[in-house]
Amino acid sequence: MSDKNTRPRRSESSAVSLSMELATLEHALRGASLLAELLANHDLPDEETQRMAPHCISAQLALVNARLRHVGRVTRGEEDAETLWAPHNAISPSPLPGDDGDVRLVSKTLSPFTRSSRKAPERKPRARRAVKKRPEKQPTAEDAPPAP
Template identity: 85%
Template sequence: MSGKNMRSLRSESSAVSLNLELANLEHALRGASLLAELLANHDLPDEETQRMAPHCISAQLALVNARLRQVGRVIRGEEDAEMLWAPHNAINPSPLPGDDGDMRLVSKSPPLFARSLRKAVERKPRARRAVKKRPEKPLTVEEAPPAPLGPAAR
């Protein structure tokens, strides 16, 4: 998908399909499972692939784990759904016929392009604040730290 198409898709959709997100994670887990099976049965095509397979499996599992934790944070309301948005899970914020079983996670913030446009319009030059230096008051005898002991006093 080209950058322009993805930007227009992102600007139109501020919702995430939980079904599409979970299906994508299911595919990632299935891929890791198949790779592990090939590795266990010594059915990988070459030595390099066999050497890299455990790293690939570990990376897939780490990705799925991180994404599931992020989905949980969005469902609990700790994070905005916009953090989950990706082309693979983009969906129209309002339900369409046939979408009955899907749960939509809708972003609370406006679409990305609207926020960047608003920031550009609202930006005002900041006035530099002068740092006020307070004159240091001299320490009184009670506040002064004790003087180090000299060699004669030890």
């Protein structure tokens, strides 16, 4: 990457910056708030925009809600961080100068480049199913040999 401020592409990073993700969600909420304020004050430029504003606010809030639930699943370990990756939150897996306060959510999976250079682990043979043993028949008085 030639530009110092360019964020890593997916092939270069499988880590997610929690700070950048939360900042993006904060901006989305601020946008919905501003749009609601414009709507309430009747300051929107035309009738079409005024008619569409509630739908836009609702869509933005639904997106933020879904993204926050996704962040929660990743931080609880229910999903891999790679599923949360997006260009707006891409970061290098190892800390860089100035990243001190950021939380990195690093993917548990290996990048495609790492996978291709490593040998695949040998598979263990499948364990055979245990055959259920039937309980042995207990000898009864009828089965016993006659007494002398």
